[in-house]
Each structure stands twice: as C-alpha cells, then as structure tokens.
Amino acid sequence: MITSNNGYPLDQNLYQLVKGTSAAAQIVEEGGLILFASECSDGFPDHGSYRKLLFDYPSPEALLDTIRQPGFSMFDQWQVQLQALICTKACVGIFSKLEANEVRKAHLTPVKSLQDSLEIELDRVGSDATVALLPEGPLTVPYLL
DSSP states (O other): OEEEBOSTTTTSSGGGHHHHHHHHHTTSOTTOEEEEEOOOTTOSOSSSSHHHHHHTSSSHHHHHHHHTSTTOOOTTHHHHHHHHHHHHHSEEEEESSSOHHHHHHTTOEEOSOHHHHHHHHHHHHOTTOOOOEETBGGGOOOOOO
8 A cells, every 4th residue: 555645734743644544554454555645844743742652652552551450541543543453454565755754753754765675565465466656645435346
C-alpha cells in the first residue's frame, strides 16, 4: 500500500497520519506494508496527549493493553488507539520531514525513499504481489475485487 493524506493541510503533522492509513489498513494484508507520504512540517501537535501516549509505551501492543484497561481514558486516545491497531496489522513506513528517532518512538518506520522501500518489500513478498496506490488516502473508500 502506498498512501498519503492528500497534501496540505492534512499532512501538517503526524497526528493526521491515521486519516490516510486507516483507509489503507482496510485492504492491506496482515503483515503487509503501508507506505505513507506526508510532509509533517509541524512535527507532532503541540496540544493534546497524542505524542505522550505514543512515546510512553514501548510497542503498539503495550499501548493497546493499557487502553483496554477498565476506566482508562485520555484525550487523543482514539487517534492513538487506531494507529496502534493499524501498526499491529501491518508495518507503517513514513516518508516525511520528521526525525527518524521520533518516527520510531511513534511505532512507525522512517523511510528515505518510497521507491526503495517498495522494492525491498516486493523482494520480501514476491514481485507478483499486488500494490495499491491511494494518493488521496482519507478521501478513499478502498475495496478489493
């Protein structure tokens, strides 16, 4: 899967990532790869708990375990929860202006080249694999034929 958030203003920060990846996650195979292109010129949002929730847990699974605890509730939980669910289904690689270490703390994989990452994935799964392109990720209703 290769997707984006359809450009500005939906690619301003990483918080917006879920909008594009959630469409891709509907049709990506378990253990597959979602490549996401987003400038993220504003990095992480300055408000809310999005960054803190992601950075405070060592894995998407640990984050989901905490969210599932009775009584747990935190602002921005939905966005983080959906991102964690997507990351447990597929690897999410992001091509952006973000620092690689911050991308990893957010449980994502930094990529320097969409083309190179796609070629590596095709080597892993086979060159006859289906590749879907969703350039307008959050405006897309994906389905398989």
